Amino acid sequence: MKIKILFASILTIILTSSVAFAQTKPTPKTETIKVWGNCGMCKTTIETAAKDAGATTAVWNKTTKMLKITYLGSATSGAKVQEKIASVGYDTKDLTAPDAVYNELPECCQYERKAAKKN
Numbered sequence: 221m222k223i224k225i226l227f228a229s230i231l232t233i234i235l236t237s238s239v240a241f242a243q244t245k246p247t248p249k250t251e252t253i254k255v256w257g258n259c260g261m262c263k264t265t266i267e268t269a270a271k272d273a274g275a276t277t278a279v280w281n282k283t284t285k286m287l288k289i290t291y292l293g294s295a296t297s298g299a300k301v302q303e304k305i306a307s308v309g310y311d312t313k314d315l316t317a318p319d320a321v322y323n324e325l326p327e328c329c330q331y332e333r334k335a336a337k338k339n
């Protein structure tokens with residue numbers, strides 16, 4: 221009796237896990253990247269840039285400054301997403317935004333930069 225129950229539960233586990241595998245064919249990649257920024261407006265700009273670069277989802281946390289993205293490897297890469305974000309004025313883990321673009325950001329968005337130069 222106990223053995224029957226054991227077999228039944230093993231079978232259930234095998235069946236459910238194979239179904240789960242079948243559903244996630246093109247596995248999206250998840251990456252968390254540090255992106256410097258300030259406020260809610262920065263959040264919108266950063267998340268929009270990440271999606272423009274091909275990310276499926278992009279959520280930036282104002283407090284931790286961490287951007288969590290998911291994407292398909294066929295569509296984009298973490299490097300491409302960072303390039304796009306830097307191009308709109310935000311420093312990322314690996315890239316620094318051009319000064320000219322940073323200087324054009326609204327005043328509230330002029331976050332303290334990655335390699336902060338003290339004036």
Ligand SMILES: [Cu+2]
Binds near residue numbers: 261262263329330
């Ligand atoms: Cu801002």
